[in-house]
Amino acid sequence: xxxxxWFKYIPSELxxxxxxxxxxxxxxxxxxxxxxxxxxxxxxxxxxxxxxLIIRNILLYTGxxxxxxxxLRQIGLDVSTLLGAAGIIGVAVGFAxxxxxxxxxxxxxxxxxxxxxxxxxxKVGDKTGIVSSIDLMSIKIRTFDNLFIRIPNQMVLNTEVxxxxxxxxxxxxxxxxxxxxEDLERVRxxxxxxxxxxxxxxxxxxxxxxxxxxxxxxxxxxxxVWFQKQDFLNLKNTLFQEIKERFDREHIEIPFxxxxxxxxxxxxxxxxxxxxxx
Amino acid sequence: MEGLPFSEKLSLWNPYPLESGIxxxxxxxDLDVWVERYxxxxxxxxxxxxxxxxxxxxxPDFTIQAIPKEQKPVTTxxxxxxxxxxxCLYPTPAIPDRPLVVKPDRLLVILPxxxxxxxxxxxxxxxxMVGPIGRKVSPRLLFEIPIFRMKSTxxxxxxxxxxxYATETRLFTDFNxxxxxxxxxxxPLRIRNDSTIELPFDKICLHxxxxxxxxxxxxxxxxxxxVIFKGADQETVVEPSKHPxxxxxxVRLLASSRQVSDTWYFKRTFSLLKIITxx
Numbered sequence: 376x377x378x379x380x381w382f383k384y385i386p387s388e389l390x391x392x393x394x395x396x397x398x399x400x401x402x403x404x405x406x407x408x409x410x411x412x413x414x415x416x417x418x419x420x421x422x423x424x425x426x427x428l429i430i431r432n433i434l435l436y437t438g439x440x441x442x443x444x445x446x447l448r449q450i451g452l453d454v455s456t457l458l459g460a461a462g463i464i465g466v467a468v469g470f471a472x473x474x475x476x477x478x479x480x481x482x483x484x485x486x487x488x489x490x491x492x493x494x495x496x497x498k499v500g501d502k503t504g505i506v507s508s509i510d511l512m513s514i515k516i517r518t519f520d521n522l523f524i525r526i527p528n529q530m531v532l533n534t535e536v537x538x539x540x541x542x543x544x545x546x547x548x549x550x551x552x553x554x555x556x557e558d559l560e561r562v563r564x565x566x567x568x569x570x571x572x573x574x575x576x577x578x579x580x581x582x583x584x585x586x587x588x589x590x591x592x593x594x595x596x597x598x599x600v601w602f603q604k605q606d607f608l609n610l611k612n613t614l615f616q617e618i619k620e621r622f623d624r625e626h627i628e629i630p631f632x633x634x635x636x637x638x639x640x641x642x643x644x645x646x647x648x649x650x651x652x653x
Numbered sequence: 654m655e656g657l658p659f660s661e662k663l664s665l666w667n668p669y670p671l672e673s674g675i676x677x678x679x680x681x682x683d684l685d686v687w688v689e690r691y692x693x694x695x696x697x698x699x700x701x702x703x704x705x706x707x708x709x710x711x712x713p714d715f716t717i718q719a720i721p722k723e724q725k726p727v728t729t730x731x732x733x734x735x736x737x738x739x740x741c742l743y744p745t746p747a748i749p750d751r752p753l754v755v756k757p758d759r760l761l762v763i764l765p766x767x768x769x770x771x772x773x774x775x776x777x778x779x780x781x782m783v784g785p786i787g788r789k790v791s792p793r794l795l796f797e798i799p800i801f802r803m804k805s806t807x808x809x810x811x812x813x814x815x816x817x818y819a820t821e822t823r824l825f826t827d828f829n830x831x832x833x834x835x836x837x838x839x840x841p842l843r844i845r846n847d848s849t850i851e852l853p854f855d856k857i858c859l860h861x862x863x864x865x866x867x868x869x870x871x872x873x874x875x876x877x878x879x880v881i882f883k884g885a886d887q888e889t890v891v892e893p894s895k896h897p898x899x900x901x902x903x904v905r906l907l908a909s910s911r912q913v914s915d916t917w918y919f920k921r922t923f924s925l926l927k928i929i930t931x932x
Binding site for chain 1 (some may be wrong): 754803804805806807808811812814816819
């Protein structure tokens, strides 16, 4: 009863306006959410995740803006006056929000340039993860160990971004050394046989074999193998293991780093005494 | 011809009524399959023997035999399928699920203005269907699996090519010399060089998903394809025929294409639209 008594002291015009604004907000929010739900179930469904997110954000921001303007008009505020006033305070606000505005503009450039899409695996700086959303001010990525990282758009635009999953196939480079005593042609044949037998390695583009140079302890070799982007782990784990096992069977040495000591070019080698535990 | 059993050479593809509790071992190509039925359950186990794809496989091409329970593989990798009481097994040949990059055993150069007829062999997939005896109702698919495991390969540039299987084939040009093999399909391929330059035929990407399978007297065929080469700077036209192959008088449809060819062409057009609009 006490609460109802309160209403007697509020002017009826104010009460009416508050009620009307409340209803408008409620109906507006519900309608907007319903529109987003409906669009997700209908015309957005056949589109890619990236496109769905962009259109959904456009609908959300446009709908929210219309709702806010409607509510302001209902309250009695003249929106055009507000816009005029915004020009005066805009300078002050501009200085305060230059980073935010820069992020928004960077976001627009990112959307038009499309260096990556939602679902791509990207590397920004030292952070690697799956793009889960591209928003007005920032992008969100989820790392492989399930961390959530928010990266401002301006930072993304000013940094080198590597899109790991942009193209359907990639090349994995295996670099290692073989001992100087090894027959390189035999090593090459063994490696190519392993690649041919591995189910995750593609036959074409053909595997890439190159002798990179004479290292300190052995000959540097690079083997490049093409694979489908989703087979990264499978190829890496299986081929590494197969190379190790096959090299062991064939007695192909991957040398440990070693040094040869000379006492001097014209002197005898240094004597070594081996001490055994008693 | 529909409904009649296959000849001895293709008898692998005949239906097999299977009593409950009986285990049958299929040995074909690189693949071993063990199948047994218990009322409404079908138990299946598959294993590969790491044999290379070869038309010159060891004789016989396939064996099918009932085996005692003691000889069943002891493994946890049996798959169990629940199907209403359908006692008949229908092994069916199927087209591979990806395009094939076919490399002939020798490099052949087709001169300008010339047309060449080839017969290309490629290994089939195996579909195990189950249904009532007599095909009163369409059989249901249990699973499908390659008979020979082919290596994955990429056709086209690394940015926009497509994933295929790689296979090598002897280049047959004479129908009378074609071997009869129940585990391979023959694709008649006609290549026409309408350009002014030589066409070296060292490999071709065969879009098998638009090809159907037909069973002849002792061979399995796909519908024919024609390739028209108009020059290096023009698009090569590939036209699969919509009719059964005409190299044998009587053939029956064994399996429809995985995709309808008109849809396939439409999809390629639509892909271009996708690139333009960005959606």
